[in-house]
Amino acid sequence: MSENVPLISNQDVYMNIALIKQYHENMPRRKAQQLALTYLERFGLGAIAGRRNPALNTEERFCVMLLRAAMVKDAMILIDQPFQIVPHLQDGRFIMDALKIIDDLYSSCHIYDYRWMEKKYGEL
Amino acid sequence: MSLFEKLGNQVIRMISGFAGTIAFSGKVFLRIFQRKxxxxxxxxxxxxxxxxxxxxxxxxxxxxxxLFGSLFIGIVFSLLKELGLTQFIGHILMGLIVTELSPFLTVLLITLRSSAAINTEMAVMKVNREIRTLEIFRIDIIDYLVMPRIINGIISIVLLSSLFSIVLLASGNLFSRVMFGMSTDVYSNLLLNSTDFSDIVIALLKCAVYGFFITLIPIRFGLRASRELTSIPVVVSQGMVNVFAAILMIEVLSLLTKLL
Structure with a gap:
């Protein structure tokens, strides 16, 4: 996931997430959307399910992008410069917490960033 | 560059663009029959x-x-009455209105509303890197974006054109009653006697072809947008001009089919 891999703007949040399952696994619409809603609830973001990309704040957008990436079967998530997606964060705690919430949905995760951003990640 | 070279380049570009559209159409057409x-x-x-x-x-x-149907039928019927050609009402209704006018007006309305929207939507998605996003997630653009719009175009034009014909024929019934004192039974018989099954098939096929191309061309041009926002109006205007050219070409081809 990256700032250069945006959410599809003419689809609601839950449709963006459900799309991966619907397309690759031919999962029925209702089931895929229910699944998307359940995962959004893990972040306490059930209320944004019907919103579209421009209506999201940066944290919400990050979580939705993360969930979408995790919907791929046996997902290996690669996050490219997460602080470009959530620029105002002081450190990486939010990112790590978000990853922990859905750690059962992916097999591995790698974060790529510039060396000068190292201090933002601290001990992580 | 001489005038002839410029002209030659233009012709080559036009022919390669046309060939590209036909090749893309073939690819898309085959996908209609694939289960996946x-x-x-x-x-x-x-x-x-x-x-x-x-x-x-x-x-x-x-x-x-x-509105349009009633006005048009009213004018046609009063002309027929004036010229003493009332015996041709059925032929004119079926041959001109149902098989020619309905598909043409329907496709114009849908092109103005939906083709322009599809063209812009595709161009915006391209500029926003959303097309690239779908590719990153291994979502086939033709399966996910192109096919639903094309099949929708075919279904919508066929259904709306049929609806337009039904409204026009109902207006015809009303006007024939008022102007010629014709009962519904006589009117229906007149229509049935003037109906040529092949004409209906050609009209439906024409609607399907219209629906296919008025969605395919805007998609193709929309996907040609670059990363620049300024490319959106360029590809939308190019796409819409090409859609109208395609509509005229299909109309001419269908008329030729009828003549032959």
């Missing part, structure tokens, strides 16, 4: 597209067809 095209995601987009194109437009479409 119809994923759950594609079906959802298809249902939404049919709603946007054929259902949302219904009030306006019905209003236009009632």
């Amino acid at each position: 095209t119809y994923s759950s995601a594609m079906r959802e987009v298809l249902v939404n597209q049919i709603y946007f194109t054929a259902v949302q437009i219904l009030p306006l479409f019905l209003l236009v067809s009632i």
Whole structure:
């Protein structure tokens, strides 16, 4: 996931997430959307399910992008410069917490960033 | 560069563009018959597209067809009465209005509303890197974006054109009663006797071809947008001009088919 891999703007949040399952696994619409809603609830973001990309704040957008990436079967998530997606964060705690919430949905995760951003990640 | 070179370049560009569109059409047409095209995601987009194109437009479409249809039928009938050609009412209704006028007006309305929207939507998605996003997630653009819109175009034009014909024929019934004192039974018999099955088949096929191309061309041009926002109006205007050229070409070809 990256700032250069945006959410599809003419689809609601839950449709963006459900799309991966619907397309690759031919999962029925209702089931895929229910699944998307359940995962959004893990972040306490059930209320944004019907919103579209421009209506999201940066944290919400990050979580939705993360969930979408995790919907791929046996997902290996690669996050490219997460602080470009959530620029105002002081450190990486939010990112790590978000990853922990859905750690059962992916097999591995790698974060790529510039060396000068190292201090933002601290001990992580 | 000489005038002839410029002209030659233009012709080459036009021919290669036309050949590209035909090749793309072939690729898309074959996908219609492949089972894997119809994923759950594609079906959802298809249902939404049919709603946007054929259902949302219904009030306006019905209003236009009632107003235009009644006026047109009124004028045609009064002309026929004046010229003493009332025995040709059935042929004119079926041969001109149902098979020619209905598809043409329907396709014009849908092109103005939906083709322009599709062209812009594709161009915006390209500029926003959303097309690239779908590719990153290994979502086939043709299966997910192109096919639902094309199938929607075919279904919507066939259905709306049929609706337009029904409204016109109903107006015809009303006007024939008022102007010629013709009963509904006589009117129906007149229509049935003037109906040529092959004409109806050609009209339906023409609607399907219209629906195919008025969605395919805007998609193709929309996907040609670059990363620049300024490329959006360029590809939209190019796409719309090409759609209208395609409509005229299909109309001419269908007339030729009828003549031969």
